[in-house]
Amino acid sequence: MTSPSVYGVGMSTPRDPRTPGVGDSRPFSERHRRPLQIIAAVTATAVVFTIAWFALAPAPAAPGPWDHAPMAVCSESEGTVLHADVDGDGHLDEVRDPDREGVITVEGGGDAWRTDLHDTLSRLVGIVRVDDPDRETRGTLGDFDGDGHVDLALFWSAPHSGDDPVEDMPIHEVHFGPLSRDLTSERVGPLRIDFKGFVYGIRAGDQNGDGRAELQVFQTAGDGGVDQRVGHYDDGGVTVDNETIDFHDTSSWRRTDLGWDDIETCSGE
Ligand SMILES: [Ca+2]
Ligand SMILES: [Ca+2]
Numbered sequence: 001m002t003s004p005s006v007y008g009v010g011m012s013t014p015r016d017p018r019t020p021g022v023g024d025s026r027p028f029s030e031r032h033r034r035p036l037q038i039i040a041a042v043t044a045t046a047v048v049f050t051i052a053w054f055a056l057a058p059a060p061a062a063p064g065p066w067d068h069a070p071m072a073v074c075s076e077s078e079g080t081v082l083h084a085d086v087d088g089d090g091h092l093d094e095v096r097d098p099d100r101e102g103v104i105t106v107e108g109g110g111d112a113w114r115t116d117l118h119d120t121l122s123r124l125v126g127i128v129r130v131d132d133p134d135r136e137t138r139g140t141l142g143d144f145d146g147d148g149h150v151d152l153a154l155f156w157s158a159p160h161s162g163d164d165p166v167e168d169m170p171i172h173e174v175h176f177g178p179l180s181r182d183l184t185s186e187r188v189g190p191l192r193i194d195f196k197g198f199v200y201g202i203r204a205g206d207q208n209g210d211g212r213a214e215l216q217v218f219q220t221a222g223d224g225g226v227d228q229r230v231g232h233y234d235d236g237g238v239t240v241d242n243e244t245i246d247f248h249d250t251s252s253w254r255r256t257d258l259g260w261d262d263i264e265t266c267s268g269e
Contacts, residue, residue, distance in 0.1 A: 056129075059122045062115070064089065065178035065185070070148025072264075079205075079261035082141060084150045085109075088178025095141055095150075100259055101201035101218075102138035102155075106183065119182040121156060124171065134158050135168070139183065142204025142213030142263075144233045149177030152184075153191055153215050153231070153238060155199040163223045165197035172196075174238050189237030193229075195219065200226055200253060205262030213263075215240065218253045226253045 068090035075082050082095040091110030097103065105116045117137045122130040135158045141150040152175040158168035172193055175185035198220040204213040215231035217240050226248040231240035246256070 056126045058124060058126050059119070059182070062119070062123070062180045062182035062184070063087075063113075064180045066090070067178070073143065073150060074266035075260040075263045076266045079203075079259045082150075082260050082263065083266055084141060086141065086150060086177065086179055086183070087113075087181050088149065097140065097203075097260070100203060100254065102140045102199075102203065104139055104141065108181070113181050115182050117154075117183070120152070120154065120184055121171075123182045123184050125156075135170070136198075138199050138202050140202050140204045140215075141183075142206075142215065142260075143177075143211075144174060144204070144213050144215065144238050145176060146210075146212035146233065147176075150179075151176045151213075152179060153202060153204065155191070155202065155217075157196065157198045159198045160220065160222075165220045165222045167196035169193075169196035169199075191215075191231070191238050191240070192234075193217070193219075193231070193240040194242055197222070200250065203259030205259045207258055207262045216256075216258045218248070218256075221247065224249055226250055228253065228256065 064087040066087060066089040068085060068088045071085040071092060073082065073084040080096065080098050080100060083092045084095060085091060086093045086095065086106055089110050093109045094107045096105050103117065107114050117139045118130060120139060121137050135156050137156050139152055139154040141152055143149060144151045144153065154171060154173055154175065155169065156171035158166055160166045172191040174189045174191050175183065176187040176189060177185065179185050199217060200220065201218040203216040206213050212233050215238055217229045217231060218226050219229060221227045227244040228246040228248065229240050229244055231238040
C-alpha cells in the first residue's frame, strides 16, 4: 500500500524558504545571489572555451601561393643553401639549412618575408601543440613529384631518452608546391614510412638526376644507431623504403654527402 503524502490531502505544500515570493524579507543581494553565481559561472566557462579555442586553433593561413611558372633551382655553400621560388611569386627565395639536418628557414626574394618550420607546424597543429617539448620537427624542400616547384617533406616525431625507440610520429606528410609563405599547401600527400621512430634529420637531392628529388631520412635505430633510408615520389606522396642504405651513429650521419649538393650548383660558385 502506498504511503499517504506526509502533507495529507488538501494540505498546501510548505513553501521552500529559499524561494523568493511576495513579502520575501531577505536582502536584495541574498535573493539574487544564485542567478549572479550562474551568470558568473557561464561567463567563466565561455572565457575558458574562448582561450582554449584560440590556443588550439591553427594559425591563420599565410599569403600565397602564386602561380608563376617554375624557375630553375640551384644550391650553394656545400648544400646548406638552396635558391628556389618557394611561393611561386616569380622571385627566387633563399632556403637555409646550416646544419644539414632538416631545420630550415626561408627568406623571401621578392617582398620581404621570412618563415621557418615553427610557422609551418603552428599552421598545422595550433600554437599550443607546436611547442610540445617532447617532439621535434624536421622539414626539407625538394621537387619530389618533378613538376618544377619545390615541395616540403615534413616529420614531427618524438626522441627517446633510453636505448629503445618509441614510435611517436603524429605528422609525416608532403606539401606540394608552390607553397604558401608558411610552407604549407592545400595539396598534401602522405609521407609513408613504416617505422614511426624519431627522425634525426632529412635532406632532399636529385642524386640520380631523374628530375625528381629523393628524400634521405636519418632515423633512430635505437641504442645510439641511426638508419639511413631513402624515400621516392609514389602515388601522390613519398614512400620511404624499409631497407636501409647505410648505418651511422648519432654524430657521423651528419657527415654524409647526400642532399642539396646533388642539385645543380648556382652559377658563380
Ligand atoms: Ca618566391
Ligand atoms: Ca614539386
